[in-house]
Amino acid sequence: MKVTIITAFPDFMDSFISTSILGRAVKEGLIDISILDLRSYSQGNYRQIDDYAFGGGGMVLMAEPLQKALHHIFSTHGRGKVIFPSPQGGVMTQQTVETLSTAQHLIFICGHYEGIDERFCDQYVDLEISIGDYVLTGGEIPCMAIIDAVSRLLPGVVGKEQAVIEDSFYRGMLDHPHYTRPSSWKGIEVPEVLLSGDKKAIGKWRREQAVQRTLARRPDLLSRANIMPYLDKSAYVALVHHPVLDRKGESSTAAVTGLDIHDISRTCRTYGIKRFFIITPIKSQRDMAREIMHHWTEGYGATFNPLRGEALKLAKIIPSIEKTIAWVEEKEKVKPYVIATTAKFRSGSTHWMELKKSLLTLNKPVLFLFGTSWGLDEDVFSISDSTMQPIRGGINDYNHLSVRNAVAITMDRFFGFR
């Protein structure tokens, strides 16, 4: 990645680009940073770059020197994405940073005083970014903050890439606390588990700490977080073909479809679901489903498209919801927390965000039940621990998603990198 910074205070940046992690990245050629002194593009003996604001107020950076500096960059390196750090910009998030990290050339304009001439902004600035709702004396510090956040996402910049992945915000959760030597400082001991050498116990403790911190300090982050790495037990999905309602609202059994088997298996594999249960009491339907799965996991399909086989291996054909719950309980040694889903609003049902929050502290496996046909039978709601409120579009009188879409949307809310 190439980064060019236009600033009236070039010295300010020197140690930033030559020290620590960023300095090493520059030395190793992972990122190329140039600094341009705005005053070199000024006019007259006084090297003027700013002037009084029309209508009164403080000083404003003039359009002409900024344009000259930018044209110089364009003519030597081609066009890049022009960023103006400013408190008037959209507030930067990790998503902004991830987007910027895919650019080839970022050009930063560091403002000062009251800002820069709006005509220059209108013509050249692609993105105005604020680093928070407070005002600094200039754009250099915000510019450094943005470059720092972007550079650590570039391959090779942070030594262990896993460290980036495990970081706060990357998964949308806050980080766990950290401790170093000495193990006792002013009589305060490091949590014992960290000295145990037990990797599994340490991992569990860290996950619990991250969950507690996020719930206490930033519960707002949870809607966008992937909570799978923080669950103590696994997550399961079941597609229920019996008992479900038919179009007249009567209890019945729906037919298994190949499309559901394929698509929901793929969704489950993508979001890290442990098993996908296809529930039907009809033997011939189970045989048919088994034949489809066999083709892709062991038959010709397995060599034709191994990725599909990998997804279909998660599918398990089973006769009833009761047997599914028992299967998970046997596997996990704890009864799963069963969440029934519905397209119709039911009294006593729970918003998906509340369910997501509670899964983090339940220490139980979770089993999501999705109904085919006209939805799950009444009996299923009574044996479930919770009912999740419907996924809703903006249209009030129509809610008729395919069950495949409902599974995908739900999985993305709970287990997606969002």
Ligand code: ADE
């Ligand atoms: N310049 C001054 N304050 C700023 C802020 N909060 N974000 C970005 N640029 C700025």
